[in-house]
Structures are given as C-alpha cells and as structure tokens.
Amino acid sequence: MNDILLNNVNTYMKVALDNLDLALISKQEANNTKSVEEHVARIIQARQYAFVSIVFSAFTLEAYINNYAARKRSNSFFKEHLDNIDFVSKWIIIPELFTGKPFPKDKQSYEYLIELRKIRNELVHSKSSTLNIENSADVEKVGNSVYEIIKSAEKAVKTISMVVKTLVEIDTTEKEYLSGLLDIKDKPNK
Numbered sequence: 001m002n003d004i005l006l007n008n009v010n011t012y013m014k015v016a017l018d019n020l021d022l023a024l025i026s027k028q029e030a031n032n033t034k035s036v037e038e039h040v041a042r043i044i045q046a047r048q049y050a051f052v053s054i055v056f057s058a059f060t061l062e063a064y065i066n067n068y069a070a071r072k073r074s075n076s077f078f079k080e081h082l083d084n085i086d087f088v089s090k091w092i093i094i095p096e097l098f099t100g101k102p103f104p105k106d107k108q109s110y111e112y113l114i115e116l117r118k119i120r121n122e123l124v125h126s127k128s129s130t131l132n133i134e135n136s137a138d139v140e141k142v143g144n145s146v147y148e149i150i151k152s153a154e155k156a157v158k159t160i161s162m163v164v165k166t167l168v169e170i171d172t173t174e175k176e177y178l179s180g181l182l183d184i185k186d187k188p189n190k
Contacts, residue, residue, distance in 0.1 A: 020154060026049060027043075057159060068174070069090070109163045
C-alpha cells in the first residue's frame with residue numbers, strides 16, 4: 001500500500017484568492033457608500049479580508065515548500081531536519097538541497113517573498129490604534145492604509161505564482177506535479 005501525502009496548499013490558496021476578491025468587493029462598496037459609518041464599516045471589512053489573503057498567501061508558500069521537501073525525501077526527514085526553519089529560508093535551502101541549484105536571490109520572486117514575510121510579520125505583531133469617525137482626516141488616513149493593505153494582498157497572491165514558477169525553473173520535474181494541483185492565477189489590479 002502506498003502512503004498518500006496530504007497537504008493544505010490548494011485550501012490555503014483558495015482562502016487567499018477568495019479573501020482578496022472579497023477585499024476588492026468591499027473596497028468598491030466602500031467607495032459607493034453614502035454615510036461615513038457605512039464607509040468605515042466597509043473599509044474595515046476590506047482590511048480584514050486583505051489580512052486573511054496576505055496570511056494565507058504566506059501559508060500557501062510554506063505549505064508548498066514543506067510538501068515539496070516531504071515528496072523529495074520523506075515526511076519524517078522533513079519534520080526532523082527542515083520543519084523549524086523560517087519559511088523564506090526554506091525556499092532558499094530546500095530547492096538547493098534536492099536539486100543542487102540555488103533559489104535565485106536576484107529575481108523579483110525572491111524580493112516579493114521577502115516582502116511577504118515582512119508584511120505578514122507586521123500584521124502578526126501590529127499594535128492597536130483608535131479611529132475617530134467624526135474626524136475626516138482619521139477616516140481618510142485609515143482608508144488610504146487599507147488601500148495599501150489591499151495592494152499588499154494582491155502582491156502576496158502574485159508572490160505565490162512567482163515563487164512557484166521560480167521553483168519550476170530550478171526543478172523542471174515540479175511542473176508535472178503542479179498539473180492539476182495548484183491553479184495559479186495572477187490577480188489583475190483593480
């Protein structure tokens with residue numbers, strides 16, 4: 001009997017994509033509201049969806065590289081030797097370990113991967129702030145920051161595609177594995 005290696009890559013990817021779509025919808029709804037309260041509610045909702053998209057984009061990439069290592073060697077080898085490494089370092093170490101080829105640090109995919117780790121860490125370690133909805137400058141400031149977070153979510157989803165495509169350049173056999181597993185679509189800027 002063959003063991004089946006289960007993973008959450010597709011689930012995480014779907015959560016990231018769905019929440020990016022919901023963030024973009026909420027952003028549009030915020031722009032079409034008539035009251036400040038409703039506008040703020042939609043902006044905060046868009047912010048929440050964008051946060052989920054960013055975090056699950058990072059989850060997707062970590063789950064993918066974990067699965068890759070487990071497929072290349074074994075689940076027990078991965079858990080014993082590679083599991084506790086930072087997820088960006090996994091993308092550097094694991095492909096080279098199994099292919100002899102380094103993940104190129106001079107490519108945009110690496111830059112985006114570093115940015116994804118940074119924004120994810122900022123979200124996890126963020127501090128609370130107060131919003132006075134009667135102060136239009138506060139509302140505008142929050143709105144602008146939410147729009148930036150949504151752009152970061154779009155970039156996070158794009159990062160998945162870029163990083164996995166870079167892995168396929170390093171390990172061409174991975175293209176065969178991707179067939180039907182991970183449907184990567186770059187989201188257009190809206």
